[in-house]
Amino acid sequence: MSFQPSRRFLSACVSSLLFGLAVGLWVAPGASRAQDDALYFVTTGQRLSNEHGFLAHWRTSNGPLTLGAPITPPIDEGGLTVQYFERGRLELHPEYADAVLRGRLGAEYAAALWKNFAPPAPPATESTEARRFSETGYTLDVPFRTFWEMAGGRDVFGVPISAPAWEYVGAQLALVQYFERGRLEQYPGAAPDAAIQIGALGRDLALLRGLSTSPVDPAGALTVDTLGQPAPLPQPIAVDLPAPMPAPTTAPSVAAPPTVVQPKTATAPPQPEASTATPDAAPLASNSGKSIIVDLSAQWLYAYNGATIVFDAPVSTGRDGFNTPVGRFAIYYKIRSQTMRGCAGDQCWTVPNVPNAMYIVGGVALHGTYWHNRFGSGARLSHGCVNLPLDAATWLYAWAPLGTPVTVRW
Numbered sequence: 001m002s003f004q005p006s007r008r009f010l011s012a013c014v015s016s017l018l019f020g021l022a023v024g025l026w027v028a029p030g031a032s033r034a035q036d037d038a039l040y041f042v043t044t045g046q047r048l049s050n051e052h053g054f055l056a057h058w059r060t061s062n063g064p065l066t067l068g069a070p071i072t073p074p075i076d077e078g079g080l081t082v083q084y085f086e087r088g089r090l091e092l093h094p095e096y097a098d099a100v101l102r103g104r105l106g107a108e109y110a111a112a113l114w115k116n117f118a119p120p121a122p123p124a125t126e127s128t129e130a131r132r133f134s135e136t137g138y139t140l141d142v143p144f145r146t147f148w149e150m151a152g153g154r155d156v157f158g159v160p161i162s163a164p165a166w167e168y169v170g171a172q173l174a175l176v177q178y179f180e181r182g183r184l185e186q187y188p189g190a191a192p193d194a195a196i197q198i199g200a201l202g203r204d205l206a207l208l209r210g211l212s213t214s215p216v217d218p219a220g221a222l223t224v225d226t227l228g229q230p231a232p233l234p235q236p237i238a239v240d241l242p243a244p245m246p247a248p249t250t251a252p253s254v255a256a257p258p259t260v261v262q263p264k265t266a267t268a269p270p271q272p273e274a275s276t277a278t279p280d281a282a283p284l285a286s287n288s289g290k291s292i293i294v295d296l297s298a299q300w301l302y303a304y305n306g307a308t309i310v311f312d313a314p315v316s317t318g319r320d321g322f323n324t325p326v327g328r329f330a331i332y333y334k335i336r337s338q339t340m341r342g343c344a345g346d347q348c349w350t351v352p353n354v355p356n357a358m359y360i361v362g363g364v365a366l367h368g369t370y371w372h373n374r375f376g377s378g379a380r381l382s383h384g385c386v387n388l389p390l391d392a393a394t395w396l397y398a399w400a401p402l403g404t405p406v407t408v409r410w
Contacts, residue, residue, distance in 0.1 A: 037049055037050045037055065038050075038055070038220060038221035038222065039055065039221055039222050039223075039224050039228065040218035040221035040222065040223045040224065041069040041070060041224055041225070041226065042223055042224070042225060042231050042232075043069050043225060043226045044069045044070060044071050044086075044213070044215075044226075045213075045214070045215025045216060046069065046070040046071060046072065046073060046213075046215070046216060047070070047073065047216055047218070047221050048070045048083075049221070051074070052074055052081050052083075052092045052100070053092065053098065053100045054070075054074070054083050054090045054092075054100060056100075057090055057100040058085075058090070061152060061155070061156065062151065062152065063085075063228070064226070064227040064228050065151060065198070066087065066088065066151055066152055066156050066198060067085040067086070067087055067088045067090070067202075068085050068086030068087045068088075068198075068200070068202070068226060069085065069086055069226045070083055070084070070085050071084050071085060071086055071202060071203055071206055071213050072084040072206055072211050072212065072213055073216055075211070080092060080093065082103065084202045084203075084205070084206045084211065085202045086200050086202050086203050087182060087198045087199065087200055087201065087202050087203075088102055088103065088105055088156075088181065088182060088201070088202050089102065089103030089105055089202055089205075090102065090103070091103050102155070102156060102158075102181045103181065104158065104180050104181055105181055105182060105201045105202060105205055106157075106158065106161060106178045106179045106180050106181055106182050106183055106201060107161055107178075107180050107181075108205060109178075109183070109201045109204060109205050109208075110161065110162070110178055112205065112208055112377075112378055113378055113379060113380075114379065115162075115178075117161065117162040117163065117165075117178070118162070118163055118165065119137075120136070120137035120138045120139070120163065121139065121163060129141060129142065129145070130145075131145060133159040133160060135159050136159055136160060136161055138159070138160040138161065138162060138163055139160070139163075140160050140177075141164075143175070143186050143195075143196060144164065144177050144184045144186070144196065147184060147196045148179075148184065151198070156181065156182070157179040157180070157181050157182050157184070158179050158180025158181040158182075159179065159180055160177055160178070160179050161178050161179060161180060162177055162178040163177065164176065164177045165177075167320055168320045168321070168323050169185055169199065172187065174186060174187050174188075175188070176199065182198055182199060182201055183198070183199035183201055184196060184197075184198060184199070185197045185198070185199050203297075204297065204378075207297055207298050207299075207378070208377070208378035289305055289306045290303070290304065290305055290399070290400060290401070290404050290405075291303075291304045291404065291405045291406070291407070292304070292366075292396075292400065292404060292405070292406045292407070293406075293407045293408075293409065294315060294317070294324070294366075294386055294406065294407070294408045294409070295409060295410075296317055296324065296326070296408065296409065296410050297410050298376075299314060299315055299316065299317065299375070299376050299377070299378055299380070300312060300313070300314055300315060300376055301313050301314075301315045301366075301386065301388065301392075301396075303396065303399065303400070310399075311392075311395060311396070311399070313375070313376075313388060313389060313392035313396075314375035314376020314377075314389065314392075315375055315376065315386050315387060315388055316369070316372070316374060316375050316376075316377075316379060316380060316381045316382055316386075316387040317380050317382055317385075317386055317387070318380055318382050318383060318384040318385070319380045319381060319382065319383070320380070322382070322383040322384045323380075323384070324364065324382070324384055324385070324386060324408055325361060325364060325384070325408065326408050326409060326410065327361070327407075327408060328405065328406075328407050329360040329361045329405075329406045329407075329408065330360065330403050330404060330405050330406060331358045331359065331360055331366075331400055331401075331402055331403065331404045331406060332359055332360070332402065332403075333357075333358075333359040333402075334357065334358050334359070334397065334402060335357050336355065336356065336397075337353055337354065337355050337356075337357075338353075338354055338357060339351065339352045339353065339354070340354050340357075351371070354367050354368065354369075355367065355368035355370075355390065355393060355394070356368045356388075356393040356394055356396070356397035358396070358397060358400065360406045360408075363384070363385075364384050364385055364386075365385050365386070366385070366386045366388060366393070366396065366406070367385060367386070367387070367388065367393055368388055368389070368390045368392075368393030368394065369382075369387035369388060369389070369390070369393075370390060372387070373389070375387065375388070375389055386408075
């Protein structure tokens with residue numbers, strides 16, 4: 001099998017090499033040693049240093065490509081000192097003579113989202129170039145094998161724990177394969193140098209676990225961009241709303257949900273049935289200064305009055321295949337309680353007494369949910385709607401008038 005590296009891979013390697021020469025060998029006369037041993041990434045507001053050996057590992061394992069920028073400071077997790085990056089996690093292991101190892105993010109992320117992978121294919125169906133791993137039974141083949149081998153192989157990614165499958169990554173459908181320590185993604189139609197990418201599971205898992213990603217003090221560190229190239233600190237920019245979403249504050253107390261009712265399988269968002277109840281009625285315009293943001297990555301909702309967050313709550317949005325649409329909408333229809341029902345194929349479902357429904361586009365609504373309580377956990381369980389805890393939906397229904405702008409984003 002012949003291996004042809006992508007331009008993205010070679011560019012990242014060259015950038016990493018140039019950066020190593022710039023700050024690892026050719027330090028300008030008079031530059032402090034602290035600058036050589038600490039980098040401050042202006043894109044994430046985090047430091048990377050050699051206090052635990054993480055910077056040295058980042059430099060020697062093509063960190064710009066395989067890890068990206070740090071998104072947390074070093075923290076204690078499970079008795080280990082670890083640091084999260086956009087695409088991975090570094091861990092200090094005293095039991096192995098303080099070796100720095102990659103965390104098992106692929107396996108942990110799949111477990112956190114309750115992913116069920118198809119069993120390995122029998123050997124007879126494999127191509128002649130496929131590589132089978134006895135540890136899991138899964139194989140590595142095109143389109144991911146070349147990238148896996150050239151970007152670090154087992155040391156960086158570990159062995160495959162799934163077969164390639166189509167999955168939504170954000171709002172885009174991609175062919176993905178999960179490994180012990182990460183996920184590889186192929187985007188059909190993308191430029192050749194961006195067709196295969198490493199998934200941002202470090203960022204996603206940090207969000208799922210509620211870890212702080214607040215910027216830290218850059219004092220004493222060399223400021224760099226995502227690829228580790230020297231860069232100036234950004235100047236403050238005035239905006240109407242905060243550009244980075246603030247870390248979730250304590251969610252409002254929500255009473256335990258009633259007896260759990262398992263939602264029935266569906267292949268389309270439920271549409272509201274015709275109802276004799278009188279919905280709230282008003283022109284579709286909002287001059288109240290109120291707005292709502294649904295952050296799909298964090299699985300959290302924020303209510304703003306002007307530029308001030310007045311309320312926030314965990315949510316559960318659309319599962320893969322029924323993804324909650326991304327965009328700018330407005331509440332166009334409100335109803336206190338209704339039965340939602342629909343049919344897909346030979347299956348139909350009925351969900352009675354759905355409370356405090358606020359429709360934002362088509363049949364997609366913000367509404368109270370009594371059949372599960374896994375809000376804000378990263379588990380996306382709906383067929384497109386934004387599921388809210390009962391008390392949170394009650395508050396939001398009373399607070400948000402028709403026409404309230406709703407932004408759904410990653």
